[in-house]
Amino acid sequence: MSEAGAKPISSNVDTEYPLVHRSRFPEGRTVSIGNVAFGGEDFVLIAGPCAVESGDQIEKAALEVRDLGASVLRGGAFKPRTSPYSFQGMGLEGIELLRRASLRAEMPCVTEVMSVEDIEDMEPRIDAFQIGTRNMHNFALLKAIGETKKPVMLKRGFGSTLREWLLAAEYIANGGNDNIILCERGIRSFSGETRFTLDLAGAIWAKEETHLPVIVDPSHATGLPKIIPAITRAAVAAGLDGAMVEIHHNPEVALSDGDQAMTPAEFKAMHQSLGPVAAAVGRKLPK
Ligand code: PEP
Ligand code: MN
Secondary structure, eight states, X not given: OOTTSOOOSOOSSOOSOTTTBGGGSTTOOOEEETTEEXXXXXXXXXXXXXXXXXXXXXXXXXXXXXXXXXXXXXXXXXXXXXXXXXXXXXXXXXXXXXXXXHHHHTOOEEEEOOOGGGHHHXXXXXXXXXXXXXXXXXXXXHHHXXXXXXXXXXXXXXXXXXXXXXXXXXXXXXTTOOOEEXXXXXXXXXXXXXXXXXXXXXXXXXXXXXXXXXXXXXXXXXXXXXXXXXXXXXXXHTTOOEEEEEBOSSGGGOSSOGGGOBOHHHHHHHHHHHHHHXXXXXXXXXX
């Protein structure tokens, strides 16, 4: 353990990941992005485009998702694309546009960090770092993010075990930053009809095993806007803490992940369908 790392409070539980293990905070913890708490009574929605494409696009998206019930704005500026020929994101310019949209809409933002060298420029401009599925095993990045003061949304690697996911969280906590939200975003399985397979049981297990909030990303997990509402309702019913959803005003021309983007109207309909499920399990949707 590094000197800076928070020390485990409970030492009578034998675990590989003492800092994130549930025994440290048996009641569980809330972790806040800006003024939005995850892990409390609310089922929190994070929404926005896969990628920041322009100032107008991200600002319009921010105002709209805020009015439709989202509490946190998302938008990628550093995009980990499968092909080097695909749109790679706007980089720091995109971070600045995201920041402006977030201030304008008065909602906090989260965005992916891909490289240690970008942390310093990003940290003052954003409300939370996202570690993407492809970087869950990037230990240099995990260590560096552990030394920051901003909350971290840690996505599960799409080929990673639950143990590896929690050990990645432990890396971050070991640097001194245990404000971590776990995000199950789908793992790779043998069927191609859905883009990935949402491991709902694994997400529930992670919530029981740790003191951290756990959310899902139904957009990347399914790749199919039509079934995102149903899988999100399942996450609400399962007692998870939130969902991150990609929206776009015109998915057909989106520069990344257009196929899985919901329109604002679809997002609105989904939002309306979540309330009764939340009420049935003693949770609520903010606003
Ligand atoms: C994203 O959120 O846009 C993203 C790239 O997610 P993941 O790392 O889960 O693929
Ligand atoms: Mn995406």
